[in-house]
Amino acid sequence: MMVPTSWALQMTELGVEGEGIWLALGTIGMLLGMVYFMAKGWDVTDPEQELFYVITILIAGIAASSYLSMFFGFGLTEVELVSGEVLDIYWARYADWLFTTPLLLLDIGLLAGASNRDIGALITLDAFMIVTGLAAALMKIPVARYAFWTISTIAMLFILYYLVVVVGEAAAEADEDTQSTFNVLRNLILVAWAIYPVAWLVGTEGLGLVGLFGETLIFMILDLSAKIGFGFILLRSRAIVGGDAPTPSAEETAAD
């Protein structure tokens, strides 16, 4: 019993409490995803395939580092609101998103064959969305927090619109396998990304309807789906590996 008690005490000293279990699981999940992608791409020699592997492995690797930094308390701070209430803010989440979400857009943009200009516009909008989301988390005045949340959410809607219309137009000119994979990944982004602002709103940084334990669980599931799930679908698709790979769109394309 000595070891768990000592461990729990150390975690509390670091500022990480019950939600630490989800941060640990997030770290392990991201690491497993990264190792899987590395193993799968070990023998790849095609330059175009290599790009997708490098980007997707980086996404998982940075996310794993971010979860580890939050688990050890490096990525945690406190914000005292004007009301005197003190919020625990996992700022490393935002640093992670600032790095990984543009790489996700780069992945899907390259898959669709979008122009560098369109990919650049998407990444710029994405950085704006993350920074304004971060501002929402760090503001001390509630009205300012919700104002920045609204700005960030509007930026996200622009990104999703741009992804469907502009990048989708580029994907429409690609071969059938690429179109199928694009449709599945686009739908994954549309659903997963749309849940993030809702999770923020109901979580401790917003209305406080869900505690830090539940909020961390929700973000971990979203992160694993949006990063590892995304990579799994992309790197197993016929659009990337060709030949005998499964066609992920068999069911989802029908839903489009």
Place this chain on the structure above:
Amino acid sequence: MSDRPDVPQQLSYQSLAGLVAFSGLAVAGLFALPVFQSFGLSFMPAFWLVLAVEAVALAGVVVSVLTLHRERTLD
């Protein structure tokens, strides 16, 4: 992905080195806040410094990835 150009490509070792360096920078940035604070910075300046490091690392990674395979000419 099926209609690849016939132009042979080669790995750019400069881009590969950049990719490794900027990826390392991104990972280090996530753990660097206490180090910045140990130099006397309060949370917010140290935090914005971390974000700047992440932004630079992102730009470096994107450029490195996009130039990882340069088209090789016959010259």
